[in-house]
Amino acid sequence: MTGNALDAAPAAGRPRDPEVDRRVLRAAAEVFGEDGWGRFTVDAVARRAGVGKASIYLRWPNKKELLASCLEARVTPVADIDTGSVREDLVRLAGQMLTSFFGDSGRVTTRLLMDADRIPGVAERVKELRQSQVLAARAIVRRGIARGELKSGTSVTLLLDAIVGGCLNHALSTPDELRGRVGEGLTDYAEQLVDFVLGAVTAG
Template identity: 55%
Template sequence: MTGMSAAPGPGRPRDPDVDRRIARAALDVFGDTGWAGFAMEVVARRAGIGKATLYLRWTSKEALLTHALNTGLVRVADVDTGTLRGDLVELAAQILGLYGGPSSRAALRLTLEAGTIPGVAENYHAMREAQFHAARAIVRRGIDRGELPASVSITMLLDTLAGGAMMHALSTPREKQEDPAAHAQRLVDFLLQGTFTRVDQP
């Protein structure tokens, strides 16, 4: 799936552990302060490294944030388990992981601010387009297999699924949230039951 990418700056061979710490710190800083408070110095301090280490890898804070978003956020991607229910459960679990996981604040900030961040907006738009087409492909496969009627509104079904998963992740206290996989199954079963009930009504 298409995602955000940024070429690293020149320097020594990369240490994957350091890269992970930097990406984690960058997402935490962006989630806490937004773009206005996102600075190389702050990320370096949060990651426990020297600022020079960052500049050996990325020449700008735009490139650093792009890398962190590309490597640290849960991706909403196409999946094909062989059944519509299985595919939708996987899709719901991905959304729950994105907005309920450790990078949830950064994901939410991104939806609000991505369009105004130089060098990030274009990549974010491409990522969202890929996610949109992947989600619709899941439903179209279900229609092609006869698991959904052709008359079903793909947009309404996906809006309901994504909105339900996102709101659960954002509004339910973390200590009261059930296992994401279990909640994804309950959400999909509820949605599909309602979909077929509406379709079968005279």
């Protein structure tokens, strides 16, 4: 099977077999995570997924759409987090971030943070997605302030930089050979980091 641009346009985006879909998206994440955008081709993804290029072009018109879908499929919406407790919300937020940084081909997420704005057509989608996640994260902190759990002057930006950045630094500073072991303690780390940072700002 070979890819054919004519397959692509009209039917694009309509998956035929969800299992092929999942395999292709997983393969795309792996290829991008390992080699970056420079070597991200539909051909490489097809080979990794064990499907023909035509199967990919039936679903995605081009590799940019494929990468954007791949990212969207991997992101758990922050907007769904609303437990009524700011500590619990932040622990879940940190846990989600750590899972995506440490998970299978976790580098997709961190690599996209770095590379996205150099890839026209993907940059816009990543920016939108990131923007909605940031807004939802800011809402978590604002609700905590409104409920009186956090001091009224709390800087939303500094608090999120410390927690989100803390997770990012934890992932970046863990050498490959320890990722498995560290990956088992992510929930503990999320709680410790949040409690550490909230020590600075909890009311009363």
